[in-house]
Amino acid sequence: MNPIEITLQALDAAERAIPPGQPVYMLNLLRYRAYARYEGFDAAPCSGREAFHERYRPAFRRLAAGKPLVRMFSGPVLASLVGPQGERWDEAAINEYGDFAAFRSIVDTETYRREAAPHRHAALEDFRLFALAKAM
Template identity: 35%
Template sequence: MAEHYIDPSPANFQAFKDLPRDEPILMLNLLRYRNLAQYPPGHEHHGNGWSGRRAYEEYGTTSGPIFKRVGGEIVWRGAFQAMVTGPDDQSWHDGFVARYPHAGAFFEMITDADYKQAVINRTAALIDSRLMRFEPGEVGGGFG
């Protein structure tokens, strides 16, 4: 049975929090959307028939101003085509890399009250995801 991830485990999030917060970070996001978004009962979008992709677009619309305010920017975005190396049962709809000026900016974003409301759209949209932190490195050159 495949495992699905939407939110970080407490241990993984603690490891993230233990890393330096005053240096730039890159966050690799891999996304697999639900066929039909799953909003909680009572939410304004519950039962509206949105696809997971449409719900994620709403997440982008509602979280985007906060992301930009903290200095975040998308530095790469693409649509998944094929698994070349890795488990055959893992495929993604979309992926992107977000850059933050420092890890503290990411924490500022996720603790913002408006972001906490916006993230409901992300949770409704996704059946599976991966979020991985990287430190920036050199661009260009060869492998290794």
């Protein structure tokens, strides 16, 4: 299995754990490939960072149009203060959604798998995705 794939099992487990209607924040940790690696998808050569920012994000935003996606924030990871020695993330991103169902309605579609996911897979060497609740 692809270690950066968002699986149906993970979506189902998160949906059971997250109360309906609760805002959710998706924390993404991103490590880019030096060069995007497309498999079974025809695309011009580029870096992993370019594939993510210039191909994946625009495709994701098109699919998110009209959904309760409140805001997106991302930035480069400047330093690791706590974590395993040698662990490296290029960027972190937090996306806020009105609820988990809004996130799932984007990523659990054939359109996402066809138009956005190939760019994310090509771009990323490693990836973590966590669903967070707003702290009280």
